[in-house]
Amino acid sequence: MNRRTYLKSTLGLAAGSLMPLGVVGLAGCSGTSRNIELAGFAGTTMGTSYSVQLGGGGAEAAGNAAPDTEALARDVDALLAGLDASMSTYAPTSELSRFNASTNTDWVRLSAPTTAVLGQAIETSAASAGAFDVTVGPLVNLWGFGPGERASRAPESRDIARALSRVGHANLEIGTDGAVRKQRADAYVDLSGIAKGHAADRVADALAARGLDSYLVEIGGELRARGTKPDGLPWRVAIERPSAGRRAVYRVVSLEDAAIATSGDYRNFYDDGGQRYSHSIDPRTGRPVEHALASVSVIAPTTMTADAWSTALMIAGPEDGLALAQDNALAAHFVVKSASGLAEYHTDTFARHIAT
Numbered sequence: 001m002n003r004r005t006y007l008k009s010t011l012g013l014a015a016g017s018l019m020p021l022g023v024v025g026l027a028g029c030s031g032t033s034r035n036i037e038l039a040g041f042a043g044t045t046m047g048t049s050y051s052v053q054l055g056g057g058g059a060e061a062a063g064n065a066a067p068d069t070e071a072l073a074r075d076v077d078a079l080l081a082g083l084d085a086s087m088s089t090y091a092p093t094s095e096l097s098r099f100n101a102s103t104n105t106d107w108v109r110l111s112a113p114t115t116a117v118l119g120q121a122i123e124t125s126a127a128s129a130g131a132f133d134v135t136v137g138p139l140v141n142l143w144g145f146g147p148g149e150r151a152s153r154a155p156e157s158r159d160i161a162r163a164l165s166r167v168g169h170a171n172l173e174i175g176t177d178g179a180v181r182k183q184r185a186d187a188y189v190d191l192s193g194i195a196k197g198h199a200a201d202r203v204a205d206a207l208a209a210r211g212l213d214s215y216l217v218e219i220g221g222e223l224r225a226r227g228t229k230p231d232g233l234p235w236r237v238a239i240e241r242p243s244a245g246r247r248a249v250y251r252v253v254s255l256e257d258a259a260i261a262t263s264g265d266y267r268n269f270y271d272d273g274g275q276r277y278s279h280s281i282d283p284r285t286g287r288p289v290e291h292a293l294a295s296v297s298v299i300a301p302t303t304m305t306a307d308a309w310s311t312a313l314m315i316a317g318p319e320d321g322l323a324l325a326q327d328n329a330l331a332a333h334f335v336v337k338s339a340s341g342l343a344e345y346h347t348d349t350f351a352r353h354i355a356t
Helices: 069-087 096-103 111-128 136-141 155-166 196-207 303-316 317-329
Strands: 003-009 022-024 038-045 047-054 172-173 181-183 215-219 222-226 235-240 249-255 256-263 269-270 276-278 293-300 330-339 341-346
Touching: 038 069, 047 069, 047 196, 069 096, 069 181, 069 196, 096 172, 111 136, 111 172, 111 196, 111 303, 136 155, 172 196, 196 222, 196 256, 196 303, 196 341, 222 235, 222 303, 249 256, 249 293, 249 330, 249 341, 256 303, 293 317, 303 317, 303 330, 317 330, 317 341
Parallel strands: none
Antiparallel strands: 003 038, 022 235, 038 047, 047 215, 172 181, 215 222, 222 256, 235 249, 256 293, 269 276, 293 330, 330 341
């Protein structure tokens, strides 16, 4: 069961660190709106935390009763529990775990949410030339970043080669009728690079279906915003400074009817013999990335799109990632490590979101 808390945040004050990886949600910065409170709730899901902030609007703005926050939280908990039961690789009874355990290469029917996420994943894999690939799971597990025991030593080269042979988005196929099949019996799917984004979108859809048109949804650091705050200003979201030792705001962006996701190499890693290995595994080489890119943030219409592409660009690296972002008209922000510190650059489509 999700442990839930109820939130009230005041506009103009930071609502705290809303994500564990790369983005911190802020409740706004308007000095004239400090007495306007935002209702909301928070809990746990998918091995991480989630939060929902409600900015009013919708039915409430039309003169109807404010939403029942407790009932809304119960519905969101149930929705997220259902998604976790479908897509978790940590639960052996989940739909995805059963699919991974099967050696059946016949067409099978998966739930509509799982199939939708797989479809987006395969599309992003093709568009990113394999930098994003949900069949990377055997490598993630081998390097000790999956459901098994956390590793402290790099695997042997022969084991990397064996796991790499199982990786490739072409090992999955989705039929025109929505059925799914493995092209290789030992294909293994890991949706951790896209599932939280999908979940944030589903929560946003649930809020919109209840007549709400102003909210900020966050799941494990992936955020989806709709409308504006009660003061009429966009939601403000901070990209976290990519530092393993402390948490600090690096860049603030405005978000209105859009989503943002960040991928980075500075939270989940281990050291072996003086070499740092991050959880960002390149599905093309079988090894953690070694380039200087520290984090990538992507703004997109849906959190699932932003989530998948931030992962793809993080794997691709500084130069190739920027080229991919430009080729696919993505609003992307890059933070790169250098001898003199951190440097940042972004695509032109990202610039209009930067708060001043």
